[in-house]
Amino acid sequence: MSFRRNRMTTAGWEQSLELIEEHQLPDPPAGWVRLRIECCGVCHRDLIDRSGRVPFVNFPVTPGHEACGYVDALGEGVDRWSLGDRVATLHRDACGSCSACETGEPSLCIGATQIFGITIDGGYSSHLLAPQSALFAVPESLDARLAATLACTYGTAWRALSRHGAPTAGDVVVVVGAHGGVGRCVVELAKRLGAEVVAVVRRDSDDGLRALGADHLIVNHDGRFHKQMPCAPAKVVVDCVGAATINASLRCLGVGGRLVLVGNIDERRSELQLGRMIVYGLQVVGSSGANHAELKTLLEWHAKEPFNPIFGSSYGLNEADQAMRDLRAGSCSGRLIIDPSLDQSN
Numbered sequence: 001m002s003f004r005r006n007r008m009t010t011a012g013w014e015q016s017l018e019l020i021e022e023h024q025l026p027d028p029p030a031g032w033v034r035l036r037i038e039c040c041g042v043c044h045r046d047l048i049d050r051s052g053r054v055p056f057v058n059f060p061v062t063p064g065h066e067a068c069g070y071v072d073a074l075g076e077g078v079d080r081w082s083l084g085d086r087v088a089t090l091h092r093d094a095c096g097s098c099s100a101c102e103t104g105e106p107s108l109c110i111g112a113t114q115i116f117g118i119t120i121d122g123g124y125s126s127h128l129l130a131p132q133s134a135l136f137a138v139p140e141s142l143d144a145r146l147a148a149t150l151a152c153t154y155g156t157a158w159r160a161l162s163r164h165g166a167p168t169a170g171d172v173v174v175v176v177g178a179h180g181g182v183g184r185c186v187v188e189l190a191k192r193l194g195a196e197v198v199a200v201v202r203r204d205s206d207d208g209l210r211a212l213g214a215d216h217l218i219v220n221h222d223g224r225f226h227k228q229m230p231c232a233p234a235k236v237v238v239d240c241v242g243a244a245t246i247n248a249s250l251r252c253l254g255v256g257g258r259l260v261l262v263g264n265i266d267e268r269r270s271e272l273q274l275g276r277m278i279v280y281g282l283q284v285v286g287s288s289g290a291n292h293a294e295l296k297t298l299l300e301w302h303a304k305e306p307f308n309p310i311f312g313s314s315y316g317l318n319e320a321d322q323a324m325r326d327l328r329a330g331s332c333s334g335r336l337i338i339d340p341s342l343d344q345s346n
């Protein structure tokens with residue numbers, strides 16, 4: 001069996017990914033495992049990693065942080081996984097000994113440095129070496145595409161909604177950037193909680209949001225979408241956009257409401273209306289990757305009543321560069337997937 005992986009040698013789009021093939025599989029170091037990859041999601045973060053906006057990308061690197069597969073080799077001292085286990089990647093490892101790790105919050109670990117696709121190789125590959133702490137278990141019955149993307153899509157959405165107290169039936173939840181991958185998941189999960197869901201979008205198109213659970217759609221033409229709130233003020237606003245929308249998002253909140261910021265890193269600075277935040281007693285929190293308990297909750301939920309993810313095209317490893325360019329062009333709907341079994345050289 002050969003080891004095939006895409007290499008990104010430098011930031012930017014002038015140079016294509018290079019698919020290289022070696023005839024020996026790499027051995028996992030102590031505390032790491034090797035996966036045979038079933039598939040890997042193509043995420044907007046991969047585009048940011050490639051754009052040059054992330055200063056600590058360890059070039060050359062294999063992109064991709066949304067992989068699932070089977071453990072096919074164990075490094076020394078691995079105690080969480082056995083050969084044949086089916087697993088998927090979290091964004092990064094966890095030290096296991098800081099106060100965040102000890103309270104079950106590896107997403108807040110201060111000792112983690114191994115980030116797939118940035119500091120260590122990611123999943124646009126036939127095999128992946130992964131720290132054992134950077135994986136979670138997925139059941140055999142789960143669609144590989146959902147297994148691969150679950151943490152970065154539904155996981156991010158669920159943590160954003162629930163970490164500081166999930167909304168309950170009748171609460172108004174506003175999702176800003178609802179057409180995006182995480183935004184769609186927030187709409188779907190908020191509706192399952194019984195919330196009244198307001199989806200704020202950029203283009204005048206439903207794109208299945210009402211079927212997923214949006215009760216109201218607001219098209220944000222001029223940045224003042226809070227003026228179009230069709231119902232009571234929100235208990236929770238999940239903003240997946242950033243600086244362009246944050247103040248309108250704040251104005252959608254009722255007294256005691258919470259604004260949760262998720263999604264891709266926006267380096268622009270924002271000015272906030274502090275008086276409103278104080279008088280209304282608002283919370284503003286950032287939210288990143290899901291922890292194991294949150295993912296377990298999602299897997300149980302999905303087993304009872306399946307989620308409705310939308311997948312776009314699947315690409316072979318030798319088409320990974322095209323997959324990134326197609327996502328960048330913005331013309332695809334649904335999550336794009338890289339599937340090594342489709343590789344024409346296979």
Ligand SMILES: [Zn+2]
Nearest residue numbers: 043045066152
């Ligand atoms: Zn992702």
Ligand SMILES: [Zn+2]
Nearest residue numbers: 095098101109
């Ligand atoms: Zn830690």
